[in-house]
Amino acid sequence: MASPPRSPPRSLPPDAAPARKSVVLSHPRPNAHGTYPEQFYFRGDIEPLEEYEDGGFHPVHLGDTFGSEGRYRVIHKLGHGGFGTVWLCRDDRTETYVALKVLISHVPSEVEVFDLKLARLDRSIPGWEYIAMPLDHFTVAGPNGTHHCLVLPVLGPRVSPNFWLHLAEGTDAAPILRGMARQATQAMGFLHRHGICHGGFRAANIVIKLKGIDLLSEEDLMSHLGKPKLINVRSKSGSLPRSQPLYVLEAIGMTHHLGSDFLTDEIHVIDFGESYYFDDPPEFLGMPELYLPPEELLLPDVAEGDLTSPEDGDVGKEHEAGQENDVSQKAAAATTKTTQASDPPPQKSQVHMAVKGPACDLWALGCTLFEIRAQEPLLDKTADRDELLEQMVRLFGKLPEPMWDYQWEGRRKRFDNEGNDLARAGKGDQTSLEMYLSPPTYGLPPSGGRKGINIQKAIPEAERKLLADLLRSLLRYAPGERASVEKVLAHDWFKLDCVAEDPVEVVTEAGSRGEPSGGDRKTVESTASPDARERKRARR
Secondary structure (H helix, E strand, O other), rough: OOOOOOOOOOOOOOOOOOEEEEOOOOOOOOOOOOOEEOOOOEOOOEEHHOOOOOOOOOOOOOOEOOHHHHHHHEEEEEEEOOEEEEEEEEEEOOOHHHHHHHEOOOOOOOHHHHHHOHOOOOOOOOOOOHHHOOOOEEEEEEEEEEEEEEOOOOEEEEOOHHHHHHOOOOHHHHHHHHHHHHHHHHHHHHHHHHOOOOOOOOOEEEEEEOOOHHHOOOOHHHHOOOOOOOOEEOOOOOOOOOOOOOEOOOOOOOHHHHHHHHHEEEEEEEEEEEEOOOOOOOOOOOOOOHHOHHHHHHHOOOOHHHHHHHHHHHOOOOHOOOOOOHHHHEEEEEHOOOOOOOOOOOHHHHHHHHHHOHHHHHHHHHHEEEEEEEHOOOOOOOOOOOHHHHHHHHHHHHOOOOHHHHOOOHHHHHOOOOOOHHHHOOOOOOOOHHHOOOOOEEEEEEEEEEEOEEEEEOOOHHHHHHHHHHHHHOOOOOHHHOHHHHHOOOOHHHHOOOOOOOOOOEEEEEEOOOOOOOOOOOOEEEOOOOHHHHHHHHHH
């Protein structure tokens, strides 16, 4: 039973009040409820005030308490999303810090199921420890309805991009990233063994576990994070509706304020708002397009059976491992279902149902493993659908029929019938996964007498070949040919125990072309490989 939230007074003593931004002369236009924040802010920093209405967000203030006997006390804001707001809380019973997710009151049932049932799943299956399991859950009644509340661990930065920025100087990121890739794969295996597809599996939903923050007092933690920045909410009528908060807060970026001492080498997979059971898929996947397989990009015209060639034989053989239980058998059936030639053409709704399932997760896993290791997406995140398909063809060859000649209308502007790139005619086609796995070197510029240093090195050639082989087993056009989680975990790439080289320092004296040297001023020389430069050109 939740205790009623405790709203703070409208004015606080000067020595106790959080830092407030200075009032500006203009403010955003009032919304449909007649309310507005008293100053402008960057879009995305603050949740939309119009969402504070019946069925929407629950108004939360600093000092509010939630849960049994008010054990969870709000001390900062962590973020917001389409399904609710997330708050940093102090668990006064255990003297630890937790994240409190307060869902909108009109939350879809499928979202509710996968958040609330995760903690009840069988933990004898490996991979559960890499799922952000709810620690507690309850409901709270407010002016906008009754809201489910989930208590979760406080988590750190995403695994990509720029993970190396969070590491102590001199730490080799390569074995850490490979370990995190393995953990992410095990987490997917845990879900699949329970008949669940994540539905939004990508690097943005894989975050690093923290350590040591529970040893900090609130005062010490706030010294790291900074005081909350409040923006008062005003009303045209002068009186705020009960549905609205007294103020809104900018979310704190935990990852930008806590150093490497608070990071572990383990991950948590988060955000199950798009998850679904194998036998109850949604009509559409709520996933950024660059993580979708081609059969999803070309919906509604492609059925999975059309993508499985006759010579494939037993297209379900990739899912042999771990198939003893009924759930895994359902996974194989969902992944390898084919359409017989004698069957009538599938209707649009049947097409949507036919291609959903573990195979979509496995394609996303391939994209995610690349992104974790290379620290950038495999495909261009600014590309439209045709551009994404073009990049796929450059990497993996022609799409199978009927996609190549019938479903992809933009193909003829980019490739001839044989799959030759019209934009690169006569130049050869050197694009490959190995090339994409040759990122340019990143580094820190010289500062304060310190030499510039290149921190992220190119992936060694031997590792590139192994990882490319692994990725090709997942990024197959035919859904039934994509490797199972068990086969992925058994791949040689996960058996590497490379001894990394020291970070390469490339330091050159400034002052070329007649420029004065300026004492000990230095600059970092670019070390991007020819492969990396060609990869950039290939993407364009």
